[in-house]
Amino acid sequence: MTGDQGWRRRVEYAGAGLGEEQLAATPFQQISRWVQEARARQQEHGDVPEPDALSVATVDETGPDVRTVLMRFLDPRGPGFVTNLTSTKGRQLAARPQLAASLTWPSMFRAIRFRGVAEIVDRGEVEDYFRQRPWGARISAWASHQSAPATGRAALEQAYQEYAERFPDHGHPVDVPVPEHWGGVRLRPDRVEFWAGRVNRLHDRLVLTRVGEGNLDDAASWSLTRLQP
Numbered sequence: 001m002t003g004d005q006g007w008r009r010r011v012e013y014a015g016a017g018l019g020e021e022q023l024a025a026t027p028f029q030q031i032s033r034w035v036q037e038a039r040a041r042q043q044e045h046g047d048v049p050e051p052d053a054l055s056v057a058t059v060d061e062t063g064p065d066v067r068t069v070l071m072r073f074l075d076p077r078g079p080g081f082v083t084n085l086t087s088t089k090g091r092q093l094a095a096r097p098q099l100a101a102s103l104t105w106p107s108m109f110r111a112i113r114f115r116g117v118a119e120i121v122d123r124g125e126v127e128d129y130f131r132q133r134p135w136g137a138r139i140s141a142w143a144s145h146q147s148a149p150a151t152g153r154a155a156l157e158q159a160y161q162e163y164a165e166r167f168p169d170h171g172h173p174v175d176v177p178v179p180e181h182w183g184g185v186r187l188r189p190d191r192v193e194f195w196a197g198r199v200n201r202l203h204d205r206l207v208l209t210r211v212g213e214g215n216l217d218d219a220a221s222w223s224l225t226r227l228q229p
Contacts, residue, residue, distance in 0.1 A: 012200075013197030017197075026218065027217075028075075028216035031112060038108060041108060048108065054071040054079060054101050056100075056101045057100040058099060065092065073129070076215040077119075077215055080121055084146035085182065099115075100114060100115045101114045109197030113191075116188045116189040116190045117187070118188075120184070121183060135175060142163040142167070143162075191210065193207045206226055208222040211223045
């Protein structure tokens with residue numbers, strides 16, 4: 001198989017699908033179920049390299065922008081991630097809080113899509129999470145001016161070493177303070193889609209759209225629709 005023929009390879013999406021009768025009672029329960037099953041599959045089979053990988057799409061005056069982060073928060077308010085708030089995505093969200101994200105597990109033929117608005121995570125929650133990070137990851141939050149141009153790898157390594165000396169590792173959660181510019185972003189969804197691959201491309205697409213002010217664990221706040229694949 002050479003040239004253009006390599007891109008014509010077809011994979012049959014032999015997933016279990018998702019019927020309306022299988023859907024959990026609330027969006028949060030269904031999200032949690034799939035996330036837990038993806039994490040379990042990684043432990044058992046190893047074919048879900050990063051079950052919490054979250055593709056995040058923002059928009060600015062030039063158009064859409066997407067990148068992959070790690071989902072660090074998940075509760076009935078919505079999924080969330082941590083970032084330098086002065087980074088590109090941080091600035092984009094400050095100007096335009098519209099946010100879309102997706103969790104995708106190709107080996108399981110599953111994906112969850114979210115659309116909604118961005119909210120800054122409470123500082124106390126951010127501090128609690130930050131103290132759980134490995135010491136080295138806490139140091140890098142200080143050393144990296146995320147999204148800013150870098151003069152080279154050596155300068156980044158030097159900055160890391162300087163902060164490592166400033167905040168030495170004594171094995172305590174508070175060895176490294178939380179930088180003021182570092183925080184969390186939560187997506188408050190107005191729409192959640194569960195995609196489940198099926199054979200012959202007859203995939204299941206079940207969409208829950210907000211019709212009330214409740215969170216993801218309030219069944220009355222969501223309306224169910226099935227979309228054509």
